[in-house]
Amino acid sequence: MSIAIQPGAADSTTKETPAAPETPVIELESLSVRFGSREILSNLVCSLRGRAIGLLGPNGAGKSTLINTLLGFYKPSSGTASVLGHDIRTGTRTIRSLVGYMPENDAFISKMSAVSFVQMMAELSGVPMAAALERAHEALFCVGLAEARYRQLGTYSLGMKQLAKLAQAIAHGPKLLILDEPTNGLDPSARQRMIRMIRDIRDSRQLQIVLCSHLLRDVEDTCDEVLILNQGRIAHYSNLEEERKANKRFLELETYGANGDFTEAIEKLGCECAVTANLLKMILADGVEVRDIYRIAAERDVRIRRLNFRRDTLEDIFLKAMGS
Amino acid sequence: MAVYRRTYTTYSGPLTPAWSRCLVLFRYSRRNLFRSKLQTGLFVLCFFYPLISLIAIYAAHNLSFLERLGANGQTISIDNRFFFYFINVQGVLAFVLTAFTGPGLISPDIANGALPLYFCRPFSRAEYVVGKASVLAILLSEITWVPGLVLFAVQSSLAGPGWAWQHLWIAGSIILSSLIWIAVLSLLAMALSAWVKWRIVAGALLLAVLFFGAGFAQAINAVMRTQSGHFIDIVYLMATVWTSLFRMDSERAMSSAEAWIALLGYCGVCLALLVRKVRAYEVIK
Numbered sequence: 111m112s113i114a115i116q117p118g119a120a121d122s123t124t125k126e127t128p129a130a131p132e133t134p135v136i137e138l139e140s141l142s143v144r145f146g147s148r149e150i151l152s153n154l155v156c157s158l159r160g161r162a163i164g165l166l167g168p169n170g171a172g173k174s175t176l177i178n179t180l181l182g183f184y185k186p187s188s189g190t191a192s193v194l195g196h197d198i199r200t201g202t203r204t205i206r207s208l209v210g211y212m213p214e215n216d217a218f219i220s221k222m223s224a225v226s227f228v229q230m231m232a233e234l235s236g237v238p239m240a241a242a243l244e245r246a247h248e249a250l251f252c253v254g255l256a257e258a259r260y261r262q263l264g265t266y267s268l269g270m271k272q273l274a275k276l277a278q279a280i281a282h283g284p285k286l287l288i289l290d291e292p293t294n295g296l297d298p299s300a301r302q303r304m305i306r307m308i309r310d311i312r313d314s315r316q317l318q319i320v321l322c323s324h325l326l327r328d329v330e331d332t333c334d335e336v337l338i339l340n341q342g343r344i345a346h347y348s349n350l351e352e353e354r355k356a357n358k359r360f361l362e363l364e365t366y367g368a369n370g371d372f373t374e375a376i377e378k379l380g381c382e383c384a385v386t387a388n389l390l391k392m393i394l395a396d397g398v399e400v401r402d403i404y405r406i407a408a409e410r411d412v413r414i415r416r417l418n419f420r421r422d423t424l425e426d427i428f429l430k431a432m433g434s
Numbered sequence: 435m436a437v438y439r440r441t442y443t444t445y446s447g448p449l450t451p452a453w454s455r456c457l458v459l460f461r462y463s464r465r466n467l468f469r470s471k472l473q474t475g476l477f478v479l480c481f482f483y484p485l486i487s488l489i490a491i492y493a494a495h496n497l498s499f500l501e502r503l504g505a506n507g508q509t510i511s512i513d514n515r516f517f518f519y520f521i522n523v524q525g526v527l528a529f530v531l532t533a534f535t536g537p538g539l540i541s542p543d544i545a546n547g548a549l550p551l552y553f554c555r556p557f558s559r560a561e562y563v564v565g566k567a568s569v570l571a572i573l574l575s576e577i578t579w580v581p582g583l584v585l586f587a588v589q590s591s592l593a594g595p596g597w598a599w600q601h602l603w604i605a606g607s608i609i610l611s612s613l614i615w616i617a618v619l620s621l622l623a624m625a626l627s628a629w630v631k632w633r634i635v636a637g638a639l640l641l642a643v644l645f646f647g648a649g650f651a652q653a654i655n656a657v658m659r660t661q662s663g664h665f666i667d668i669v670y671l672m673a674t675v676w677t678s679l680f681r682m683d684s685e686r687a688m689s690s691a692e693a694w695i696a697l698l699g700y701c702g703v704c705l706a707l708l709v710r711k712v713r714a715y716e717v718i719k
Binding site for chain 1: 441442443444450459466543546554558
């Protein structure tokens with residue numbers, strides 16, 4: 111499956127649309143990964159350029175394997191891939207110097223304080239000692255662990271450990287931040303905090319993000335491009351903003367004073383309608399515009415209280431991809 | 435940027451050279467070691483015997499000092515036997531220090547899944563092992579061949595250049611015998627630390643490998659009426675190598691070449707165990 115992906119548009123929460131980078135963030139060239147006789151990733155071909163890319167798929171789809179392969183933890187059985195223009199077979203060290211990685215599982219050193227831990231990780235990425243200490247403090251402030259930064263990591267709650275993992279991933283100032291299930295095990299408020307943090311980092315426009323999750327809400331809230339994997343294959347690629355624009359012909363109307371006559375008049379234009387209580391759902395026929403609906407309503411003295419373009423949610427996109 | 439500004443900023447400053455990154459691990463691990471008072475106390479205790487040896491060397495060259503101590507007519511001979519005993523005592527202390535220090539090197543990283551965080555950086559598995567091994571290597575060097583060479587230098591200065599030139603091989607033996615023991619202990623401790631998540635269990639296993647190995651070797655030799663059992667006794671292998679290096683007259687059940695090969699084999703096995711375990715993620719096939 112080959113996907114030609116256009117420059118990613120920013121999420122609606124982004125203040126301005128970022129320019130897509132010339133070099134793809136991730137380029138998969140017939141990438142396959144095999145563990146023993148089992149093929150985990152199968153012939154992936156894709157080029158992703160978005161500012162925030164979501165890797166979505168059910169458990170066991172191969173999302174984490176793809177990330178680990180991009181980081182050079184697993185060797186591809188065939189094909190190759192590149193991250194920020196560097197081939198994963200030959201440029202592993204360069205890729206790792208450009209990437210910040212937040213793994214899925216617990217990853218910390220329990221007897222170390224958060225600030226020492228993040229400083230050490232920054233130093234291992236090549237930041238000099240004094241600068242690493244400063245960056246560690248900044249990163250911990252940035253993720254909201256400022257008050258707890260001198261506490262041992264072993265005493266942290268799960269949510270705090272996730273934040274500490276995020277801090278170590280950004281401390282050395284990477285160009286690409288890879289987040290593997292960042293909201294795993296978080297309660298709703300901690301999840302909200304984490305998502306807000308990821309959005310803030312994304313909106314700083316200083317790095318790109320790859321977010322790997324099986325939680326649709328997480329990806330929908332943060333990403334502008336989504337790659338859906340299923341059973342080690344690409345099930346669907348979606349530019350979320352484009353998808354949303356493409357569904358602008360599906361309307362939901364909340365009306366007052368509407369009767370069968372109003373619905374009939376709309377159907378005569380060729381639109382498909384469904385009525386539930388005060389809600390009228392319709393698909394606009396070709397050539398019919400929203401102003402035609404307003405005109406019909408005015409002619410019949412029907413008040414339109416609310417008109418929504420019903421956009422496909424990521425759940426719809428995901429279910430369609432899984433179904434296909 | 436001031437820390438109170440809570441926005442993400444990129445880093446554009448200079449980077450340290452790649453070769454120096456494993457020193458970061460050494461620095462943090464070493465700092466961590468000396469947080470324990472027990473560890474620090476043990477380390478200080480390891481200098482007790484070198485101090486006694488230093489006094490002995492001084493006394494050997496100052497008969498008046500010996501007379502004052504009431505040891506009339508007795509002489510202390512500073513020769514290969516003197517340094518052989520020195521290495522033996524320091525070797526035992528090195529083992530005890532390793533049993534306390536070694537298990538805490540890798541197991542905390544594995545227990546809490548921190549290895550992917552090391553290896554997602556421009557930092558290889560070899561650099562990780564070198565960084566961790568350097569902690570033990572330098573620590574054990576400080577209590578074995580470094581004080582050994584200091585004693586040799588003191589003896590040389592007191593006995594004159596003739597003695598030093600004649601016994602230069604002893605300096606080589608001190609270094610070589612210490613290095614092989616350090617290599618065996620470091621690799622064994624790290625391999626056990628990598629395979630056993632619990633620090634205390636890893637320490638106990640290290641003791642078991644050396645003590646039960648010796649007992650098991652004796653049992654094999656007695657039951658099977660052979661001398662091959664000594665190959666699983668690391669202490670015996672080490673003693674054979676040291677005996678040969680210090681040119682001691684002692685009957686051993688195996689040649690020093692066999693002991694060298696066996697010890698290098700153990701080092702190879704430990705390295706293989708480390709390579710297998712020290713990785714970001716294990717693939718379960």
